[in-house]
Amino acid sequence: MHWLDRVTLHRVARNRVTLCAAMLLAAAPAFAADGPRLGQSISPSDLSPWDISVGPDGAGLPPGRGTVAQGELVFAAKCQACHGEKGAGKPNDALAGGFGTIASDKPAVKTVGSYWPYATTLFDYVRRAMPWNETKSLTGDELYAVSAYILHLNGVIGADDALDAQSLPQVKMPNRDGFIPFPRQGRP
Numbered sequence: 001m002h003w004l005d006r007v008t009l010h011r012v013a014r015n016r017v018t019l020c021a022a023m024l025l026a027a028a029p030a031f032a033a034d035g036p037r038l039g040q041s042i043s044p045s046d047l048s049p050w051d052i053s054v055g056p057d058g059a060g061l062p063p064g065r066g067t068v069a070q071g072e073l074v075f076a077a078k079c080q081a082c083h084g085e086k087g088a089g090k091p092n093d094a095l096a097g098g099f100g101t102i103a104s105d106k107p108a109v110k111t112v113g114s115y116w117p118y119a120t121t122l123f124d125y126v127r128r129a130m131p132w133n134e135t136k137s138l139t140g141d142e143l144y145a146v147s148a149y150i151l152h153l154n155g156v157i158g159a160d161d162a163l164d165a166q167s168l169p170q171v172k173m174p175n176r177d178g179f180i181p182f183p184r185q186g187r188p
């Protein structure tokens, strides 16, 4: 190739790049106005099955009510196979006991009763994640009942107690004060 041809080719290539950049710049406001077009907005009814978080103070708890006795039946039918009789554990996690092992020299046995700071977290967890093999299948009444039963197994509420959206957040867990607050900027 002659050296002059090479210079000409180079110039053409450079001009193309400049032109492309100019076109992109011209088009930029149109893209910005349309947004990046990632996904689409979700309707409230499609969102609601996922929007189930319950705060420590009970915000977001659904309607329903259940007693310890009712919870015992739910537990026997839907939880015991994995969590053992009276939540003693095996093959999966123990849900009761372990008291006095957290702040001690003994190996920590962390259960709902010995470790978890809020009763509302028990409800939230079971509601979203249990039974392991059939998640989100329990009714509001069954959730309050089985939570009541597990709390009773841990000696946190009495055998004749019932739970609902008002009473569950009032339950004080044994290890409630065993945590060190870790405030983040701008948040409690």
Ligand code: HEC
Binding pocket: 074, 075, 078, 079, 080, 081, 082, 083, 092, 093, 094, 095, 110, 111, 112, 122, 125, 126, 130, 131, 132, 133, 138, 146
């Ligand atoms: C098929 C087995 C299975 C069934 C049935 C089941 N679970 Fe579980 N459960 C598990 C497994 C596995 C874990 C541990 C999950 C993990 O660590 O991610 C667990 C964890 C838990 C925990 C958390 C324990 C902790 O201290 O971390 C709770 C509470 C619980 N299950 C409650 C229930 C309740 C209530 C039911 C019945 C409504 C139930 N589970 C039914 C397998 C099961």
